[in-house]
């Protein structure tokens with residue numbers, strides 16, 4: 001973790017590598033005496049603005065090497081128009097700028113930024129925690145691209161509230177932890193190694209962890225999870241983690257994660273273009289592990305459970321087939337229409353189990369449908385719930401954490417009718433149209449009525465092609481910060 005501390009000296013006395021001054025367009029126009037963020041360098045900013053080399057435009061960053069004084073480089077970072085300010089834009093701008101600073105051989109940085117944004121110290125903590133993330137453990141160090149090795153180690157913030165920045169860092173740390181796991185390929189992370197990893201980290205974080213292997217899954221009637229995993233040499237696992245607060249527990253919340261360590265589609269094999277990146281189909285489960293890590297680090301007063309439904313969807317000789325009829329844990333029978341609609345099957349058993357824990361709420365996270373990604377794009381996750389209060393809370397937390405979330409319907413009666421099978425209680429797939437809603441309504445059949453439940457479809461948002469703001473290329477662990485924010489505000 002990068003060391004973040006409040007600035008003790010005056011800005012002028014600070015000695016270090018990079019001084020980051022984040023400015024709005026308005027700040028640039030009235031620089032003299034008005035703009036505290038760049039105060040010691042007002043003259044320089046004035047010249048830059050006059051020459052139109054820097055105008056505070058959103059996304060712009062200018063590096064000015066300083067020939068004398070305590071600071072090596074001044075970075076001017078544009079925040080755009082003040083009237084259009086959002087906390088997400090501030091977080092993105094700061095994370096992006098710190099990433100650049102860290103890759104340009106700066107080991108220490110002082111941040112001078114807008115402190116009027118709500119939760120600005122939490123945001124600074126998040127930026128500090130997210131800026132250094134990349135997944136490069138399998139690359140030779142000298143082959144690193146993207147502007148060099150990240151060396152930033154120490155960040156100073158002018159007038160920071162340490163408790164708030166720490167909170168932001170914990171959010172970010174939990175997210176980076178989930179990214180690291182989700183970025184691992186299918187030859188490294190399979191259901192068994194995922195369970196071993198979860199068990200190892202559970203001990204480290206002070207959680208309990210119980211793993212069910214294929215024999216136990218059979219005894220526990222988790223035929224849907226078993227069916228999905230049976231075509232693979234790597235048998236499925238159900239992983240149950242628990243964080244119990246030290247004092248008297250307040251509420252109890254269960255997170256359920258889709259943990260398909262690789263989704264080939266099964267016998268309904270995916271075309272190659274769609275199979276690529278399907279190592280990411282375990283993102284939901286990895287995120288849940290990250291949330292549990294964060295819950296423990298934040299010492300929440302809520303009891304938090306994590307259920308990871310892990311299987312590898314492969315077209316082996318024992319693979320489940322289209323037309324198969326399986327009986328899920330809650331007794332409902334499911335006719336398989338498409339083996340590539342496997343996520344909802346493993347979640348079916350996991351959601352039944354989650355319901356049996358009689359929690360105050362269940363939130364599941366899954367890279368569930370291409371349809372959700374088509375509807376919402378690559379940066380926005382889908383929210384499906386019939387609980388208005390949970391809906392409002394999750395949308396608010398997502399907004400505060402700068403993770404894009406949009407509610408989609410799950411009350412479509414016509415789609416509801418198509419869940420029915422001629423030969424079983426349910427069928428696992430239907431029309432392509434409304435595919436994300438169909439999947440959500442299918443899951444609903446396995447959640448006990450009366451328990452507030454939300455489904456987050458993170459297909460699309462789980463994976464980023466390029467570094468951009470808070471995101472680094474690869475797994476995004478979308479939703480880890482949102483869910484931790486939700487848990488914090490619950491107590």
Ligand code: BES
Nearest residue numbers: 338340341367368369370371429459460
């Ligand atoms: N894991 C996929 C969904 C997915 C697609 C995630 C793209 C991330 C990016 C899921 O298991 C799947 O294959 N869904 C099918 C369902 C269909 C067969 C009903 C889909 O969305 O095409």
Ligand code: MN
Nearest residue numbers: 263340341342
């Ligand atoms: Mn699939």
Ligand code: ZN
Nearest residue numbers: 260263281343
């Ligand atoms: Zn899948």
